[in-house]
Amino acid sequence: MTTSELTRPREPQRAPEPKAPRRRRVMGAGKQMHAGPLTYVVLTVFAVGSLAPLLWTAIAASRTSQRLAEAPPPLWFGGNLFKNLETAWDQAGLGTAMLNTTLVAGTITIGTVLFSTLAGFAFAKLRFRFSSVLLLLTIGTMMIPPQLAVVPLYLWMSDLNWSNQLQTVILPTLVSAFGTFFMRQYLIQALPSELIEAARVDGASSLRIVWHVVFPAARPAMAVLGLLTFVMAWNDFLWPILALNQQNPTVQVALNALGTGYIPDQSVIMAGALLGTLPLLIAFLLFGKQIVGGIMQGAIKG
Secondary structure (H helix, E strand, O other): OOHHHHHOOOOOOOOOOOOOOOOOOOOOOOOOOOOOHHHHHHHHHHHHHHHHHHHHHHHHHOOOHHHHOOOOOOOOOOOOHHHHHHHHHHHHOHHHHHHHHHHHHHHHHHHHHHHHHHHHHHHHHOOOOOHHHHHHHHHHHHHOOHHHHHHHHHHHHHHOOOOOOOHHHHHHHOOOHHHHHHHHHHHHHHOOHHHHHHHHHOOOOHHHHHHHHHHHHOHHHHHHHHHHHHHHHHHOOHHHHHHOOOOOOOHHHHHHHHHOOOOOOHHHHHHHHHHHHHHHHHHHHHHHHHHHHHHHHHHHHO
């Protein structure tokens, strides 16, 4: 080693660069899953099985009662569909019935969603005395068969002179124990308590918190509850047939008149059932995308 090499200043050694952590490779990460042939077969079977009753109703509504009594039954559409639809519409008075049922089902849906959301929020996020007892009583009412309440409910409505009036059908179903429990369970997970406290710190009133915090957070569950409530109110038969008459009917009460007579016309009955089902199908076709999107949004947030 020479003198110049000994006197030359040594260069500082660089610290070794830390190695980047090795990422685990997750199987299937970044890859889109594709359905196999078996999946399409199973989905097709379930879809056909679900649509079969509706398809048979449409086929029977397009035939005559004599053809429906023959064997084998018809498997395709006939030429009497519009004639049977017109007969069912006139005999059952479905114009008034459709209007009444839309009013009844819409009012029940709005009331159930509104009151169930408020009650569910109270049980989920507010602290008050006897909240657990009241919740147990609310859930306990779901275990009582609705048939047991028919007689006292009818006597009560008679004392109010509400017989054969639409409020007789609307009032007893404006609040739902199932809806209250459903909204409570959803809001426990979807609505952080910190968000409510932050709104209170900012000076928001209880009404403003409900409108600007609770309702937006509960919107997916409200959409699902509204759809279920509307379908149940539209198809309700037991209480409306007892509380209303043929002069002021709902759809189910009006359709009951088609089954009377010595020999009921099965094709006309099926035509009436098809007319009573069409509004539900149209509502789902118009709002089904928003409802499913609300469900998926709630699932992602949860």
